[in-house]
Amino acid sequence: MHEIVTLQLGHRANYLATHFWNAQESYFDYDTSEEPSTIDHDVHFRAGQGPRGEDTYTPRTLIYDLKGGFGSLRKWGGLYDSGDTDTDTQQLWEGGVVKQQNTPISQSAYQKALDEGLDEPPKLSPQTVRYWSDFTRVFYHPRSIVQINDYELGSTIVPFEEWDSGEELFSKLDKYHDLLDRDIRLWVEECDQMQAIQIFASADDAWGGFASKYVEALRDEYGKTPLWFWGLEDQAGQGQRAKHLIRIVNTAQSLQAISPLASMYVPLAVPSHVPPHVGLDRSCQWHVSGLLSMAVESTTLPCRQKSGGIRRGFLSDFEAALNTNGNQRIAELQCSIVDPSTQYPATKEALHAANDSRIAGSSNQDLVCEDEAEKVKSRLDMSFSTGEPSQTALSLRQWERSSHVFGRIETIRGVPWITHETDAEDEEISRKRRRLASLPTVERYYNLLPYPLLNSFPEILTRPASSSKTVAIYGSLSTTSQMSKRTKGLQNIVSRTVDVAEREALSNGLGEIADAYEEGWDSGSEEDSD
Secondary structure, three states, rough: OOEEEEEEEOOOHHHHHHHHHHOOOOOOOOOOOOOOEEEEEOOOOEEEEEOOEEEEEEEEEEEEEOOOEEEEEEOOOOOOOOOOHHHHHHHHHHOOOOOOOOOOOOOHHHHHHHOOOOOOOOOOOOOOOOOOHHHOOOOOOHHHHHEEEEEEEEOOOOOOOHHHHHHHHHHHHHHHHHHHHHHHHHHHOOOOOOOOOOOHHHHHHHHHHHHHHHHHHHHHHOOOEEEEEEEOOOOOOOHHHHHHHHHHHHHHHHHHOOOOOHHHHHHHOOOOOOOOEEEEOOOOOHHHHHHHHHHHHHHOOOEEEEOOOOOOOOOHHHHHHHHHOOOOOOOOEEEEEEEEOOOOOOOHHHHHHHHHOOOOOOHHHHHHOOOOHHHHHHOOOOEEEOOOOOOHHHHHHHHHHOOEEEEEEEEEOOOOOOOOOOHHHHHHHHHHHHHHOOEEEEEEEEEEOOEOOOOOOOOOOOOOOOOOOOOEEEEEEEEEEEHHHHHHHHHHHHHHHHOOOHHHHHHHHHHHHHHOOOOOOOOOHOOOOO
16 A cells, blocks of 8 residues: 655654645545545555444554643543543552643644534644644554653743754653654564655754654664654744754755665755745744645655556655755745646646657756756755745756756646646656656656645645635655755854864765765856856
8 A cells, every 4th residue: 555654753854744734634524425536545544443443544653742742631631531531540459549630732623623513623823833743633653642741832940952952852751661662662563564754853952863863763663664754843043042043054964864774765844934824923834844745745646646648656756856866855835825727837747758768859858958957946946955045036046057956846736737648658768768868857747636725734835815725735855966056054163163073974974975976066056157
């Protein structure tokens, strides 16, 4: 069934993943009169049984958060609420019991409305979303909930900020519990044919250190399994200078420690510039995570499509297209919001021409030159990797012209005039011709299914109209030479701020990563007089 096991490490990661799971739940077929969904739900969900023997269907995920981070979500609630929480205690102890507990966090009005089955729950806002559990639309298995009691969310006395603190926490927990055996092994053993393990985690705080040890353990245990790491990073320049430097160093440590072990490492940060039709409150995690999740979910849509007429792609296929030289494991995520009726009127002809791999000529530019890859990049107006230039027209053009694309995955969803009939023989010929011409690998996927704008999703889009319940997305993952520039920038900061004991190893590791994005290509941009 090509299952994917998901790990969510940290509060910010759980915000993003909650939007992700809400979108997956919206694809379920509740109305038998409608056409069946093109989504294979078994990729991300697992069947089980509740305490009363009823069938359940819950996300195949592990959710780690600090004490106080789960909000009103209970471990033994929802589908697995037996109604008798004292049974186990009474069986183990015959004497009197004195129960002491903190005041539980009250449910949000939105959650209460969902539990009551109301069709129109109260409208959410940044003021009413206190925790990621306030807007979740799915039930989780009790095994999915893993609370870390060593730290408390938002604590100023013992903050969970330093990268080393995350490493130490994992080592401590793993020593006493063997986290792989306790938490993830059962999920993996349930899979018939596991496609990959994907990890959502913040990379610029202590969760980055925790994730690095987790990835190391996973790689030792599941050596050949694809591991995809989505690393959240805070906005550049936000906060006090001292804390900003800590986040930068944490990001560098995560990049240096995780990317060599992961199959693909994708940095996730809110762009310093968003188009006018995106109204974003950058201080609101509900807003920020919604935008990030929309890009992540749309770009990876092919890996959970049903086999059939629509081209299906697995994360291992993505990796093969992106990591063309064997050591380019860091990808850049980009996307655009598309209005199918008016946006990009010339794109239709350009894409259909690009899909024709039989004739090399002016109508098939992506086979004979690299311009098509750059044209695609220029059409995507949001980049979710950090290190963008200031968004003036001149600097953006120079930034793009100095970038070399090694490999690219493109996903176009919800655009009705794009059709794509897969011809395996033509696609293989196209790949061979591009390799012979030393051109970047470009793999394209299409799906008529648009991205759902649920009532749990923030109203951050002014295009399409606010009344629309779906949106078309043009998404891309790519490996480019810009990663070399970004990594060298981190290396430069590390060389001036990190202690001598750690500086050399960290700096050398970043240097090796940067070199992987320069091999065999030189932009010559410094000599470009344009």
